[in-house]
Amino acid sequence: MSAATAPAPPDAAPDAPKPRTRAAVRSGGLVLGLVLLVAAAALSLAVGTKQIPLDQVWSALFGPSGTENDAIVRDLRLPRTLIGAAVGAALGLGGAVMQTLTRNPLADPGLLGVNAGAAAAVVTAISVLGITSFTGYLWFALIGAAVAATAVNALGGGRWATPVRLALAGTAVNAALFGYVNGLQLWHLSTLDEMRYWSVGTLAGRDAALLLKAAPLLVAGALLAFALARPLGAIALGEDHALALGTRVRRVRVLSVVAITLLCGGATALCGPIGFIGLMIPHAARAFCGPDPRWLMPYCAVFAPVLMLVSDVLGRVVVPPSEIEAGTVTAFIGGLLFIHLVRQRKVAQL
Template structure:
């Protein structure tokens, strides 16, 4: 009898080589991500309305002599870069947690009402209470994000919440809160003028003191997200299988909601609502690192800041001396990458 030959797949790749190829790509992606993050940080410090050579950036950071370039790098661009990196990592992690929790690769951190709650709180502070300081907006945004996330979780069933209930509750709360925001803005025209700078998401005119205020919340949310990586992976397999593996599903859901609220609430409070980063980065990363949250979360925390910082640099140089807010640019770039992924059919599944 002649040996039976297994036909090769249409693309010519042998099936046995695919796991090895994916493993090699995954191993190379982390060093590449570190390099891209370093390059994005360097661009953010050097590129803007005024271009500063990298050697002068290095001098401004580590051997300042009081020149104008030192002031630009240390007082303006360094805080902006640090905030962008922190916000990007928070949004990427929050998106990974949210998509895994709901078993929906199109879920966004804003699904918990974080963005809507923060926006409603800030517009109330501006239009009703007359608060215009960044610090005042920060605390109101944090409180609004936390209350909205708590409300969505309660409406979704509390301890008995399911992915479908959370999605429906988040949609309803988002619609109600954004309706309130629109109504209050039309009622108070001065509120509309103040809100338009905050609602699009920007890294401009943000001080390091604001980041230091929010940093403990972001750190707590990140640590909680990484601690939940293993049980979230079990939950993604289905509730029955997760319970069979000994996972306390209700507890994981509650803690996941807390993690997303801390991460995305803090990010939104710092920069305003920035969409698409928390949706697109986990979605794209899943295509080459797989759905396991233990591998997905480090990728998201590494690549999301790259997207946000590059978007910020592009926004600075497109229409000098003015600039386009980072939320607008990141949505545009994310949309292009997302369309490319869909057309190539490389979108990862949960």
């Protein structure tokens, strides 16, 4: 038999397909997240006390208005869905920045006192100034979040702050502010009645005007967070490595605090404190995309709104015709998922 027709050796095999690269897998995860986000938004528009078919949702969004379903979709559910997506993305991004900055995969945006500062400002506005509108809550919550985050950063050492000192300062400021909130609520029972609806965290009753007022802050915080992705990745390797790579560590730390304040302060001002999203989503995403903030932040910006919207939809249908606030559902779902994650053999690390 000639060499040209000789059979291939037994150990020869056809060329194996090239394995997918890490970047391709990560990109596929983002595409999946976008598909899930569209599906969650569709559910948020269609599901509620009154179920509306998806074709009628489409008609209400892009066709002439005139029916009751059109009014429900356009005036009630569309603003609620947009606010839920914006709040979820802001909390997810804020959590990613916080965990990378502190090199702690269990850090929460509330560690900087954002939630406590917002709550203290809102309870003061209600009890002292008699403000009861969501618009009033918005600006006081933003100011309170900014003041608390600034105080934590200053107590943590300002430009020379370290992750450990920031965590200790945040714990102290949180305890003091929440003590102030609880004391003022007990002193003014009318304040307790107003405050308890805001403090549970809900998307109900919010309109598009609130989102328009908070949107510049959320957009600015998101742009700043993405701009800090590369230097934060260097800081995650350790300050000595970051300095060797030319990273201005102190400047990045201060700007990161600003980004967290804008994102989480704006989100808290819009719908009250929403727990677990900023803690659980970055931690879960890190298991799939790794610790690189250049991938972690897009993942959080896509998957956190999914959790937020799904939680809001579940809250509408669990005990009809009443609703369970989104903040309660996110805490329940996030707690279960987080317990599942920490029980795994391999837990994502920074």
